[in-house]
Amino acid sequence: MKSITIKAIITSAILLFSSLSYAQDSAWPRSFTNADGSVTVIEHAPKRIISTSVSLTGTLLAMDTPLVGSAGAVKGEYFSQWDEVAKERGLTNLWPAGSVDLESAYAVEPDLIIVSLTGADSALEQVEEFRQIAPTVILDYSVQSWQDLAKQIGELTGQEQQVAEKLAEYERYVAQTKQTLVIPEGKANIISYHGAGMLNAIGRPQGAHAMLLSSLGFDIEAPNDAWQSSNARHRDFIRVHYENLSLLKGETTFLIEADEKKANEFMSNEVFINMPSVKNQQVFGLGLTSFRIDPYSARNIINNIAQQFAKNAE
Known part of the structure; x- marks a missing residue:
């Protein structure tokens, strides 16, 4: 009886392996x-x-x-x-x-x-x-x-299947982090800041950076398309002259590819002195790896936000 049972188990395992191999090959x-x-x-x-x-x-x-x-x-x-x-x-x-x-x-x-x-x-x-x-x-x-x-x-x-599991794991991480945050009132804007004499970029609500911040609970301010100063059209950003950055009304500003030092430099610029986010001292760097959103930089941004807006930091 024992040998028959072992033989049956081995046979079932072979059949299962064969069926899995066939399913993989048939794809x-x-x-x-x-x-x-x-x-x-x-x-x-x-x-x-x-x-x-x-x-x-x-x-x-x-x-x-x-x-x-x-x-x-x-x-x-x-x-x-x-x-x-x-x-x-x-x-x-x-x-x-x-x-x-x-x-x-x-x-x-x-x-x-x-x-x-x-x-x-x-x-x-x-x-x-x-x-x-x-x-x-x-x-x-x-x-x-x-x-x-x-x-x-x-x-x-x-x-x-592997990708679906990894995406589900990421979504759980976002949801868990969101529960730990205190989100400031009002809207937030996103700036890729390069300084005077250059085109700077403002994030659109449908862009990758905006969607990430929205998933954490931030309400993203849409830039005025009339500010566009480049013929190039991009889903994520509009490119504007330096002075137009000061027209943003959001109470919070996030700077792409920036740390706390760059955020402080932005807030000390007299051109931006009347921006609500500068008055509120609510300008934050999204981190030095935040230029391109991929799974690694997305987690870096989330971790950065978690530190800056943690409930226990109040």
Whole structure:
């Protein structure tokens, strides 16, 4: 009886493994519609991915994809919020943004290459050459959140369930943090501050930074589109002349890619002396890694907000 039971267990395990393997295999090949409307056929679940866009790499890392290489930023560096993770995983730094090296792409033997449709780190012009190396897909990080990108990445890699679990974990973290905060009354605005003589940017309510702050309970002030001083249109921001920043009415201001020192410099500027947020001394830096929202910088921002607006800090 005992031997029959063991045999039955082994047989069931083999059948289960076979059914799982079949289910996994049957998911491939799959077709992916790229951001430019073209279609890429991916024959098998990728095991060696390269990212030609440093802006996409953080989300690829956070979703635990089999990423083996990535392009860097303009000077060749990785974003500081995930640089250590990239080192721990032995990621190959392929080339600086704008300087594609096809030999480096060949050398790491990828079975999937990911390209950005837009941005300074786009390698769109080399797509056909990349396709001679491996299946190549095109994503557009400029029109969607990192969460939506993560879902696309799950589709590309067959890791849909894993991505869903990670997104659910993130949402729980946001909800838990929100319960610990005291949110100031009134609206909050978001500024990418570069100083006099340059175009500065004000966050739109539908932008990535605004959606993150909204998820924590802040009410985001919409900038006046008439202030737009650039022909370039962006979902996340409008670009304005320096003086127009003083027209914002929100009681709280958040500065992108800024710390407490930069926030204090902003509040000491006489041009902004009549801004409600300056009068309230409620100007805060979102942190030095807050320029690009990815899973790592999003958590950095949340942790920063948690320290600045904690209930026990009253």
